[in-house]
Each structure stands twice: as C-alpha cells, then as structure tokens.
Amino acid sequence: MPVLGIPIDVGRSWPLRVINGAIKGLLGYDMELSGLSLHYGEVLRDLSEGAVLYLHGYHRRSEAWLALRKLSPSMNGETKLILQNHASPPPHGLRNGNPIRKSIWYVREDELRRLRAFFFALTEAEKRYLEGLGAEFVKVRPMAVNFDSLIPASEERKTIIKRELGLDEDSIYVVMYGGGLEKGVHYAPLIHGELQRRFKSRLIVTGIPDHQEGIWRWLESHGVTAFLKSRLSHSDYLKLVSASSAFIMPARSSIIYGGITVSVMEALAMGIPVVSPTLIHFPDLHRMKEVGVATRFVDEPRDLLDFLDEVVWVLENRDSFNPSRIHELGQLYYSWEAFSRDFSEAVTSLS
Numbered sequence: 001m002p003v004l005g006i007p008i009d010v011g012r013s014w015p016l017r018v019i020n021g022a023i024k025g026l027l028g029y030d031m032e033l034s035g036l037s038l039h040y041g042e043v044l045r046d047l048s049e050g051a052v053l054y055l056h057g058y059h060r061r062s063e064a065w066l067a068l069r070k071l072s073p074s075m076n077g078e079t080k081l082i083l084q085n086h087a088s089p090p091p092h093g094l095r096n097g098n099p100i101r102k103s104i105w106y107v108r109e110d111e112l113r114r115l116r117a118f119f120f121a122l123t124e125a126e127k128r129y130l131e132g133l134g135a136e137f138v139k140v141r142p143m144a145v146n147f148d149s150l151i152p153a154s155e156e157r158k159t160i161i162k163r164e165l166g167l168d169e170d171s172i173y174v175v176m177y178g179g180g181l182e183k184g185v186h187y188a189p190l191i192h193g194e195l196q197r198r199f200k201s202r203l204i205v206t207g208i209p210d211h212q213e214g215i216w217r218w219l220e221s222h223g224v225t226a227f228l229k230s231r232l233s234h235s236d237y238l239k240l241v242s243a244s245s246a247f248i249m250p251a252r253s254s255i256i257y258g259g260i261t262v263s264v265m266e267a268l269a270m271g272i273p274v275v276s277p278t279l280i281h282f283p284d285l286h287r288m289k290e291v292g293v294a295t296r297f298v299d300e301p302r303d304l305l306d307f308l309d310e311v312v313w314v315l316e317n318r319d320s321f322n323p324s325r326i327h328e329l330g331q332l333y334y335s336w337e338a339f340s341r342d343f344s345e346a347v348t349s350l351s
Contacts, residue, residue, distance in 0.1 A: 056085075118137040118349055123257055143339070144338065153270065174195060176247070177249060195315075204224075204225045204227070204240060245318050247274045248274070260278055265334040269334070282294070292314065
C-alpha cells in the first residue's frame, strides 16, 4: 500500500519568517508557503486507489490546508487520511475580537468535520478537542525515535565521550534543549547557578535556533555553555545527552499541546532521567516516576523554584534510576515499532 508523506517545514528563510510572524499574529495561522506547497494539487491528483496520505501540521499551516482542500469529495472516501498536528494549540480564541481570525478558524473546523480521517493527537487535550468536533478516529500518538540505535551508555563509555567532547571527566553535566522561550531557555542562567552552587555541575544548553544568536551570546555571558543548532552536530548532541546525568526542559504552559518532544524521547532512549512538565504526557503515569519527574509548567517564579528542587532531587538520587528500565519504558511508547503498530491500526480503521 503506497504511503505519501507531505513535509511542512519549508519556506523558512528569514524574510518569510518575518512575514509569517506578522500574518500569524493577525490571522492565527502560518503562511509558510513554498514552491513545493503549490504543487500539492498535482501530487494528490496522482494518488492511486487505496493510497494513504499522512499529513503533518494540518491544523494551522496553510500549505497543509492547500493539500487537504485539493481532495475532492470522491477522493475523500477513497484516500486514507492520517493527520497529525505539530505542537500548535487548537483555536480556543474563537470568541476574541478578531473577526478575520474567527472566520478562518470556523471554516477550518468545518473542513475537519468533513474529512474522514484518523487523527494522531499529541496530547489528551488535543484528543478531546478533536472528539468535540466529531472526529471518529483519534489516538494520542506523537512521533518516535530509533530505540535500537539509541541505547544507554556504560560509565566507561560516558568517560570516553566526555574526553572526546573536551568535557571534564569528573563533572556532573545536565543537558537542556533550548529551542526557545516556550521551552524555558531564559531560565538557564538561574538553573546553572543553582547547579554550580549545589553540585559544582554544569548546565549545557543545546538546540538554540541559529536566528537566535543573541540568546546564545546572552547565555555564554552568564557562564552557561550553549550551542546553536548549526554548531553542534546531531551525533555529538546525542553523545552529550548520553554522557549526562539528567535531561531537563523547564517548559512553559504555552507548549502544553506539544506533547512529549523528540528530544525527551531521545533522552529516554539513552536511559537519562528527565525533569520536565512535558512528562505529564507519558502514557503510564504510575511508572512515570521510573523515568523522571513531571513538574508543573514553569510560568511563575515559584514554579521555577519547585522545578529546581526536582532537578536537585534527581541529581541527588541519580543512582536510583535504572538506565535500562528508562530505555525499556520509553521503547514501549516512542519506538518506531510502536509508531508502526499504531499507523497500521489507523489504516485498518479507515478501511
């Protein structure tokens, strides 16, 4: 059975980001168009009978909607649609004073009701939202990582990695994936200072977008070791995480619809305990304590104090976490085998 995957992360040059930001503020959705998106209609016309269209970013990205709107009523019944959003919240603000935004979201929700599709939601909140629109097939299913290649490192291997990366072999390292303000990168200097005071350990912040070089310079000026995305290869990033004692993400509540991020999945695959509000999305809450700590979202100063307490607790009790067990529990839900199983079930449901 042919499967067609439609990419969405195109049109991200600097001028388009600026234009897109302005339009998103007014209308509430992205305009990340490119030459590729304008050819979706041609691609969809060539879909063979029984094909599966797996589309990311259906909810707010215009090129995804261009693709969906190219589906004629007849194709809607024949083409199996599996739709997955990409960390953007549903439009709760339909009662706001922006009539343009309101009308656009009403149209899009009507389109969702029209489609016979299987929705992969990132969180239970998104699942409830879709079910409220009348969606028949909805399952919480984030992306996945390769648990076969990402495995816990032995203590000997961690020492070798630290040596390869030029890190002090005897120091405790905590890795944080920056990403942006919604993932708490602005808290990094305070967290680093506390870790230095309590453990003489170091916080390393990774994943800072290249266009946010100012944030990188600000972190470095506060003594935080930080990396822009382009200055740390993914392979070295994975080595760094595997040699760390904890992975943290002091995320704000604005990211609640993002679910478990890929960076968290990678840390779990390598047996690293995680401290993050996003762990609230871990499917087995009874065993979540075996993989780390789900804190409150870090929106207020008191939330940051509680978050720091949990990071300190994990570091003080790091020997109580079993890397193999963390890997095993993460593999149950976030491996490609688990993803393939859910994908196959979704296709069967639409048959």
